[in-house]
Amino acid sequence: MKSVAILGLLILVLFGVGCQSTQDPAQAVNALPVGDAERGSLLFQQSIGGAPTCASCHTLNDQRLTGPGLAGYGERAATTVSGQSAEVYTYQAIVRPAAHVVAGYSNIMYTEYSRKLNQQQIADLIAFLLEQ
Ligand code: HEC
Structure with a gap:
């Protein structure tokens, strides 16, 4: 009985890894609609589908909360x-935060934004963040 459970778990894990690797972030970014930074600014402070707001963990200056302050973000995102690219890095930072963990921080960013945000909302947030 136990071994069946372990086998089931293994299949789930393998399936999960397989699914992730099929999604190339650069392609995903190319497929996004055009983002609107103003809408992104509102989304940054809003809870969507019960998810925590970005602003609860990130300031737009250089003050550190749970996550890094985003002053100068647009510039550093291109070289992190x-x-x-800055767009691809930012896309990953939102939908798959564990892909790259910012130095000096823990991997504790909320992980469900890929389910809670639609493509337009992700594009709007990227446009807004890259203006910082
Ligand atoms: C529960 C706290 C938390 C919430 C909520 C959160 N983040 Fe984060 N975020 C973090 C932490 C911690 C890091 C640094 C660790 C890492 O890279 O995952 C981070 C990293 C980032 C980075 C990379 C910053 C850099 O300097 O390279 C971006 C961009 C980002 N978050 C955007 C967002 C956006 C957009 C939202 C809302 C949709 C959001 N975060 C919500 C905690 C959070």
Whole structure:
């Protein structure tokens, strides 16, 4: 009985990993609609579908809360992960925060935004963040 449960778990894990690797973030970003920074600014302070607000963990200055302050973010996002554009890095930071954990922080960002936000909302947030 126990081994069946373990086998089931293994299949789930393998399936999960397989699904993730099929989604290339650069392709996902190309497929996004055009973002609107003003809407992104509102979304940043809003709870969507019961998710915590971005602003509960991030300031727009350099003050550190649970997450890093986002002053100067647009500039540093382009060079944080080599080979990744600012858009792709930001997309990953929102939908898959564990893909790159900012130095000096723990991997504790809310992980369900990929389910809670639609493509337009993700695009709007990216547009807003890259203006910081
Ligand atoms: C529960 C707290 C929490 C919430 C809520 C949260 N974040 Fe984060 N965020 C973090 C932490 C901690 C990090 C640093 C660790 C990491 O890289 O995952 C981070 C990292 C980031 C980064 C990378 C910053 C950098 O300097 O490279 C971006 C961009 C970001 N978050 C955007 C968002 C957006 C947009 C939202 C809302 C949709 C959000 N976060 C909600 C905690 C949070």
